[in-house]
Amino acid sequence: MTFNDLQIINPILKAIELANYDTPTPVQTETIPLILEGKDILASAQTGTGKTAAFAIPILQKLYQTKDQQALRKIKALILTPTRELANQISENFTRYSRFLNLKNTAVYGGVHQRKQESILYKGIDVLIATPGRLLDLMNQNIIHLNQVEYLVIDEADMMFDMGFIKDVNKIIESVPKNRQTLLFSATISKEIEYLAKDNLLSPIRIDIAPEVITLDVITQSLYIITKKQKTALLIELIKTENIASVLVFMRTKHSCNKVVQELEKAEIKAEAIHSNKSQAHRERALLNFKKGRLTVLVATDIAARGLDIKALDVVVNYDLPETPETYIHRIGRTGRAGLSGRALSFCSYEEKSLLRTIEKHIDQKLTMVDHPFSNEALTAKFIEKPKQKKVSQPRSNKPISSKPNNDKSSNKPKRYAASDKSPYKPKSNNAYSNTATSSKKSKSTWQKSTNNKPSFNQKTYNKPNHNQTPYETKNNAR
């Protein structure tokens, strides 16, 4: 399948070529023809699958084909997305694909002065990308009118719920003409997303795209047992002794992000934090500096990091273990991309032991425990599961980790905890995530549930296309 086969017009094909896209991704192959046909879509597809182009390209094509070049620009397409970063990324995508179309887009979001956004809006745009809060503000001030919108995209719908934006989203939808095409994208399709679709989409085709493949086999997953207090010192030690050039560090709170950045700077390591309290300008600059290699460390909270398109990342550090195993997979999947290998280092304190166990159970694999300069024998012992069978004498290789600092800095590789056959830290070979199309058990069961319980949705799955579709019935044309 090529972009040519998808009936895409020449000026967009030219732009796609300049973007160096060879072939369409699964979500693009599935959705572009349907959007061009005018169908409403409910798609489960995550960031990283190419979903932005999947909706941006056909929307631009339809706008271009119906545009009266003499008329003033009006907002004809509205893309709702939960975060400023995603809004900017989507806007960049629209700009990239529309370079030969004379169609304009802009992104509006909170956290920055509205004057610049206002002046762009007054000049006229065709596509608006917005976060819900700022959009409502601008609508209430009569700066934005949505009465000409023909295409509505609700992006990352599950995140809209998670971030408490759904009321605002519903208010905005009410201001968009009912005679529109609606596309709803969500990483997962929960009951509440199905209700949102039922209320706002018309006979939608449902498409399930397997998440971006995260091949855990290419990611070295190491475990550092460490006290809470020593985590920053360990981070600094590892960056310095192992010459790590780019590391994304995940933390639970904004406050601790700031503190760690200060400590890293004191140690002369270039670092910046991104989280929701940072200004938009700061977040953009930090991300750009990190992507360009001008920063060694980017410290982020999960919300700020979601959907960030960072390629070629050497190392991910879970400074705090995440609350859910799905977040763990998502975090470590930022490394080991595009066929490269990667490393994920998890710092685990005693308080996080149960989180560690949940992650290991979920991935059906034990993380490899690593000896390090701050290893503490007593603490480490608390993590070693005693085999249930009768005690047998320990083989030599299973000797406990020394609590003494490791002064051997000649080795660039982390020392793995020696794993004998009986060691609980020997990784299992039947890794549930390696080389599979779906990366989480949860997403698989969601899919099964939705096919079993919701036969009224048109089902399309990349792996299991089903062309015997029955239209989804909306209550009295529910829009």
Ligand code: AMP
């Ligand atoms: P998205 O899921 O929309 O955030 O896209 C993830 C990344 O994939 C972005 O860097 C896009 O520029 C890139 N991308 C989208 N479509 C394609 C394609 N067909 N071929 C190669 N890269 C693509």
